[in-house]
Amino acid sequence: MAKESKVLRIATYCALIIFSVAFFLPFYWLITTSLKTEDQIFRIPPVWIPHPLKWSNYTEGLTFVPFFTYLRNTLIISVSNVIGALLSCSLVAYGLAIIPWRGRDFVFFLLLSTMMLPYQVVMVPLFTIFTKLGWIDTFLPLIVPSFLGNAFLIFLLRQFFMSIPKDLTDAARIDGCSELQIYRGVIVPLSKPALATVALFSFMGAWNDYLGPLIYLFDQSKYTLSLGLAMFSSQYGSYWGMLMAVSTVVTIPIVILFFFTQRTFIQGITMTGIKG
């Protein structure tokens, strides 16, 4: 019996190691290719450890594309999205979780049901609306909607707010606090982990978004990192070293963010069950 379980343990570790190697190999290839010379990139059988390291893939790649312009644009959009989501989603979730009012369940249901709606249905009319507003080729179509709530993030926050003991808000009400005071003084301070999750998910969503910028941005000086990288890839498809260098640079901030916020990430995923 003990012997069998030992075999099972060894088999488990073997399987985990094989899977880990398979899952990690693409990252390894990304980074090593970004450091290879042209000659090493195309050699068969493949070069596993690049030598010499060609760092100039990075300097060349980042000057080839106006990387810092794209980075600035992406940061403007992502940070605005975080602010928008934090403000709007927390207020709406408060209205749906803490204040008792008639029609609240209906609004909640309506919001939830929009999560089923594919973006493609509203894509064309939204484009028409933003054209009429004169917002095409600006960041506004990518920023303003985040200030008007996001069903998924509202749902996440509402679930969290519901778990806060009602006694706390009732006590504050008896003390004569207004709803806005309760929101700021009681709910927000108690909800920091959930708010961090919302911030993280909306930042990642905006940072990784491709379809939105593809629809609304035309002028290259307004491109985001995703858009810039895709364009760079389709125009200079054979410069693999440089492409991998730029891809690495686009990926690294997200990986660093992940390492600092691992807990929030994992909690967020398990709390909601959905990738942001």
Add this chain to the structure above:
Amino acid sequence: MKRLKKASRIERINMRNGLLFTLPALLGLVGFTLYPMAASLYYSFCRYTGLKPPVWIGIGNYEFMLHDRLLREALWNTVYYTVFAVPLGIITAFALAVLLNAKVRGLAFFRTIFYLPSIVPVVASSVLWLWILNPENGLVNAIIEGFGKILAAVGLPQINGPGWLADPHWSKPALILMSVWGVGAWVVIYLAGLQDVPHELYEAASLDGATSWQKTRHVTIPFMSPYIFFTAVMGVIGSLQYFTQAWVMTRGTGGPVNSTMMFSMYLFQNAFQFFKMGYACAMAWLLFVLIMVATLLIFKTSARYVYYGGR
């Protein structure tokens, strides 16, 4: 009487506050969802280029769908992708979660390795996989050929890597392979679920002499069915809208010979490249119906096997 008045006053104040707090979402709902939905439905019955006002043409766009060969292909490709990518993703994620749940050391390390791919920006991972799946110099084929040589050495027929995105027979499997790599979020969800399965049940099963497979089959899987069901629904909804990876990896062409032309890609082309916005809206509604039907189907069939503890 006075109390009644007071109660209704509180109700009124609550009503006002509730509306004020949810105002952002209400505005978003009307301006960015309900109105666009109505407009989209209207456009779907129109010839609409986006430049001139829409012209009503009745069911013309829907009729045209029946004769649109490319639309049929795109639909087929999308369904093919969904039918393979979702179950394969579920199986892989489930297997990984079960392995991780075996009280292994270094859980955080392994979990991180499996989760990382799913946070990589989609465009970056698409460019990376374009390189990894490169038929001549790609990593995947280099590994396959390495194994091939071992096979040849022991007298078995040598195998060679396929053309992946260059070969219409292998282009969809290439996209599916890449999607399985990004399944980390599901691993995290399943792992959380597995850790909630009551231990007593395994112990009871052991006492009854159940094998590990029987325990998996009769204890783990029933307990995990709500999680599997949830990921299946989310996976199908996402896969039917699959766009960015295929778009970036084929440079917006859906090649070779339309083998990776996805429904959303063709829709995007119609809307923003051919300026057939009315037709694009009609396609979007077809997609919506498809998603509803698929979701409903999963809900219906799941009633048989989804088990909610105690409910």
